[in-house]
Amino acid sequence: MRATVAAVALAAAITLCLAHKQRNEIFVPEGEHIKEVITSPMPHTYLRSVDLPANFRWDDIAGRSLVTKNLNQHIPQYCGSCWAHGALSSLGDRIKILRGGAGLDINLSVQVILNCATATAGSCHGGFAKGVFEWGTENAIPFDTCQQYKARDEKCEPLNVCRTCWTFDDTCIPVAPYPNATVAEFGDAVGERAIMKEVFARGPIACDIDADPLHEYTGGVLDWPQKSPGTNHVVSIVGWGVTDGGKKYWVVRNSWGEYWGEQGWFRLVRGENQLLIESNCAWGVPGAWTDVNSQTPVVPPPHPRGAAASAAPRGALTREAALGAVALRSAGVDPFADADARAAAPRQQQHEVAEVA
Numbered sequence: 001m002r003a004t005v006a007a008v009a010l011a012a013a014i015t016l017c018l019a020h021k022q023r024n025e026i027f028v029p030e031g032e033h034i035k036e037v038i039t040s041p042m043p044h045t046y047l048r049s050v051d052l053p054a055n056f057r058w059d060d061i062a063g064r065s066l067v068t069k070n071l072n073q074h075i076p077q078y079c080g081s082c083w084a085h086g087a088l089s090s091l092g093d094r095i096k097i098l099r100g101g102a103g104l105d106i107n108l109s110v111q112v113i114l115n116c117a118t119a120t121a122g123s124c125h126g127g128f129a130k131g132v133f134e135w136g137t138e139n140a141i142p143f144d145t146c147q148q149y150k151a152r153d154e155k156c157e158p159l160n161v162c163r164t165c166w167t168f169d170d171t172c173i174p175v176a177p178y179p180n181a182t183v184a185e186f187g188d189a190v191g192e193r194a195i196m197k198e199v200f201a202r203g204p205i206a207c208d209i210d211a212d213p214l215h216e217y218t219g220g221v222l223d224w225p226q227k228s229p230g231t232n233h234v235v236s237i238v239g240w241g242v243t244d245g246g247k248k249y250w251v252v253r254n255s256w257g258e259y260w261g262e263q264g265w266f267r268l269v270r271g272e273n274q275l276l277i278e279s280n281c282a283w284g285v286p287g288a289w290t291d292v293n294s295q296t297p298v299v300p301p302p303h304p305r306g307a308a309a310s311a312a313p314r315g316a317l318t319r320e321a322a323l324g325a326v327a328l329r330s331a332g333v334d335p336f337a338d339a340d341a342r343a344a345a346p347r348q349q350q351h352e353v354a355e356v357a
């Protein structure tokens with residue numbers, strides 16, 4: 001009898017476990033050679049750790065949000081497209097940041113990535129964020145009003161890139177040209193400091209993570225010191241902070257809908273590579289985007305991308321050029337108040353400066 005109860009309990013535990021086990025959604029398509037395109041100075045070459053605010057998040061720049069909408073990769077059915085969501089959310093955020101939050105947000109089409117970036121980036125069976133940025137250096141990524149999210153893999157043809165349907169009889173037609181955005185540069189950031197500098201200088205970033213423990217998360221700063229066996233999911237880091245008790249954390253957006261976590265977001269202990277979140281992050285810098293149909297696309301000013309920045313002598317970019325600093329300053333906040341106070345402590349300054357080189 002006792003054995004039966006134990007067996008039933010064990011079976012229940014296994015079912016629960018399986019129900020909460022994250023499918024591995026990270027996968028590099030066969031034949032894809034992972035690369036980077038870097039033409040401007042990397043933020044870790046001109047930002048010192050001491051210049052980073054203690055608390056910083058792009059969804060709260062003095063009360064104003066510079067991030068785009070929350071997404072749910074799992075409706076209308078399951079699709080392992082976390083990598084496309086993490087990549088396009090962070091790219092859309094960066095466009096919003098470069099536009100200073102003006103106008104309606106540019107919402108990029110995840111479905112087109114599933115339809116057309118299969119060989120470079122992935123499918124509903126998994127993929128990787130950097131592949132999305134790579135695809136965006138050679139292809140125009142349409143807005144989501146061209147192609148809504150269906151959570152399934154479709155053929156790459158003009159109808160599945162941008163379409164409209166004028167009447168009830170099933171005849172839809174492709175639309176071209178269409179409003180779009182492109183990627184100028186993309187690469188990796190690894191480790192707490194490099195990730196913070198990238199996020200502060202240029203905007204949110206997509207990071208691999210072990211999502212198994214996230215299935216139980218309901219809110220607060222998740223502290224999961226156990227070693228993770230590997231990564232299986234992609235999320236985007238949007239900022240960081242420190243609790244009143246002094247615990248450092250990341251502010252992260254997931255793509256599981258708002259009913260999950262803190263309205264679709266979570267916080268996780270920072271600086272310990274928990275859930276491997278600091279082990280592999282991908283960033284993309286926006287190239288150009290459509291603001292007005294049939295006009296030349298908007299290309300952001302040289303910093304943080306472009307020829308002028310890369311031609312500038314090393315070290316010519318200053319901490320003031322970081323987009324995080326620009327955003328805080330325009331919101332009337334001194335971005336370096338914290339940093340300068342910390343820098344006043346001589347021992348710490350020495351330590352931080354040594355880390356920059």
Ligand SMILES: *[C@@H]1O[C@H](CO)[C@@H](O)[C@H](O)[C@H]1NC(C)=O
Binds near residue numbers: 104105106107
């Ligand atoms: C993008 O999505 C947000 C949130 O739903 C919405 O407010 C905004 O108007 C959308 N942008 C466009 C151009 O429709």
Ligand SMILES: *[C@@H]1O[C@H](CO)[C@@H](O)[C@H](O)[C@H]1NC(C)=O
Binds near residue numbers: 176
């Ligand atoms: C992308 O948008 C630009 C305008 O911003 C337009 O000139 C170009 O043709 C568009 N690309 C495609 C493939 O529609």
